[in-house]
Amino acid sequence: MVTESFLTLPQLELPSKGGSITVTAPSNIALVKYWGKSQGQIPRNASISFTLSNCFTKTTLGFTPFSEQSKAGQEMVNDLDDSNFEVFVDGLSKPDFAPKIATFFNRIEAYLPWIRSFQWRIDTENTFPHGSGIASSASGFAALAGALMELENSWSLDPLPPELWAQKTSFLARLGSGSASRSVLGPLMYWGTHPALPASSDLFACILDQEVHAVFIDYKDTILLVDQGEKEVSSTLGHNLMHDHPFANQRFDQAQDNLGKLLAVLACGDTHEFCRIVETEALSLHAMMMTSNPSYLLMKPNTLAIIEKVRIFRRANNVPVCFTLDAGANVHLLYPAKFTPQVMPWIQNELSGHCQAGQFIEDQVGQGVKKV
Ligand code: PMV
Secondary structure: OOHHHHHOOOOEOOOOOOEEEEEEEEEEEEEEOOOOEEOOOEEOOOEEEEEEEEEEEEEEEEEEEHHHOOOOOOOOOOOOOOOOEEEEEOOEEOHHHHHHHHHHHHHHOOOOHHHHHEEEEEEEEEOOOOOOOOOOHHHHHHHHHHHHHHHHHHHEOOOOOHHHHHHHHHHHHHHHOHHHHHHOEOOEEEEOOEOOEOOOOOOOEEEOOOOOOHHHOOOEEEEEOOOOOOOOOOHHHHHHOOOOOOOHHHHHHHHHHHHHHHHHHHHHOOHHHHHHHHHHHHHHHHHHHHOOOOOOOOOOHHHHHHHHHHHHHHHHHOOOOEEEOOOOOOEEEEEOHHHHHHHHHHHHHHHHHHOHHHOEEEEEEOOEOEEO
């Protein structure tokens, strides 16, 4: 599959009146991390994630044909910009989000040329608290891509079947934020070419359709909110620092290798090996940040305190609970649902004290983009 195949545009019957569509898209947590990319949002290694359930973005996309607008007949400008859309978060206008959305619209225009024919209103809200340190870009761009693709399919004379719909949605979401490509379906999605995954692509994520052991089907992710401030270094900058990183190639090889091993673990249900791989991946991601030039640290003392306690608890109780981290200080605790009665009191009594205002979010694996 090449980019050009998404340029085959469907025949559409565009509406003459305005309307809206609402979709939800969840966040995801990577088990093997994507960190480092080439031009055009192409990952330097393959990654795989659990799609989440409770942490999601709900986006209502309103459209008004330009013919209904005072702008009718005006010459279109070259770049799409904030005269083509408005962004609202929790009902409040957010002009500061406009540059990111404008970049996204300009990147996807070749694949959805009809976006020029409308004035857009993007109303979005997240179930997780603002500034909780949980990245809203994965769920946000998956929701926006999902809403646009719902519209395209509803206007198409030859709608895409579900598999191709998901592929194009993931392809578009990737152009907003790489990890967003993995929020389209669930419970497990991989993205980036990998020799063990013949369907894998750098251009879109795929649902893992190999045999997955039952233990992983209802995995829990309890997110410990260690630091709810703005990230000190953005993901964009972090990815860029991988260009001249002395350990970049070893890191990309390690990720490819870990993904191969994880596929076997997901099939056989070896939760202890799962913990080993997932924790190595989390610490390698942060090791890349700590050894970048300039170096930086996103973990906080409470992140490390939790990591230590996780390892002690796992050894003492033989419970396969492990930690992972995204590009921030928060800790995701992953464990099979059947261990919740043992894990939850420990989180409440021992770990919540390391969280800001004692806060954590209970989540679990989920299914991806949904039309409301
Ligand atoms: O999607 P981005 O560009 O925000 O990158 C996010 C990368 C990590 O969350 C740190 C890892 C991953 O694979 O999701």
